[in-house]
Amino acid sequence: MKPFTIIWDFDGTLLPTDPYDSEHTLLLYNIHASDERLSLAKRIVGRTIIFLDRKKWMGPAFKRYYAWVLSGTRMNRLDGVSEMLAQKISGSDRASLRDIYHHGHTQMIISCGTLDLIERVLENAGIKDCFKSIEGNRFLSANDRIIGIQNRIIHPTDKLKPLKGQGLDADRVIAVGDGYTDLPLLDWARFPVLMDRSQTKSRLPEKRCYSKIASISDLPEWIEHLSSENGPAI
Secondary structure, three states, rough: OOOOEEEEEEEEOOOOOOOHHHHHHHHHHHOOOOOOOHHHHHHHHHHHHHHHHHOOOOOOHHHHHHHHHHHHOOOOOOHHHHHHHHHOHHHHHHHHHHHHHHHHOOEEEEEEEEEHHHHHHHHHOOHHHHEEEEEEHHHHHHHEEEEEEEOOOOHHHHHHHHHHHOOHHHHHHHEEEEEHHHHHHHOOOOOOEEEOOOEEEEEEEEOOOOOOOOOOOHHHHHHHHHHHHHHHHH
């Protein structure tokens, strides 16, 4: 079987987000921290932007307030959060990602999330080496404290930018995502797969029919079925 390139989203796809995604979790961790407590204004803004972002009402503006609330936070604060988030990735999902990797498929992550946090989560989960590249938005820091964020992937169409110059054949790409920010990538790839853990995303607008899986552990079997269905050409 000729290997595929599998491009993953992170929050909601690789990482379950019930009820909060990785960035919301980091904000809440800082809001509730007893040491170096955030100011009242930052705690209020933090809770507000989490609420608005979960309602899909903020869009790219979320990152601006997110960086402001976290400004001054020690970078090592991310370690405790990432350890907690890594526990959300089940043993079966980790084993599936390793299985895909060991079968020779190339895996990438392209996310609108925070790269510093994503890398730490994957490291704690023991699966970072399964991914050839990880793209996202990285914190700017000075004296080991957050001073801002370098935003590279904010809009849904930004997820296509890291693919330029890589020589990828869309006909050999499986894209896996869970929501609106993944639509351009899903529609670019020959094989779009919607991660639908709660079986509630049937109304997500589609340019064409997406395959659906309920967990990462469903994907190896799906790839095997895809290969047998398309014969030796796959």
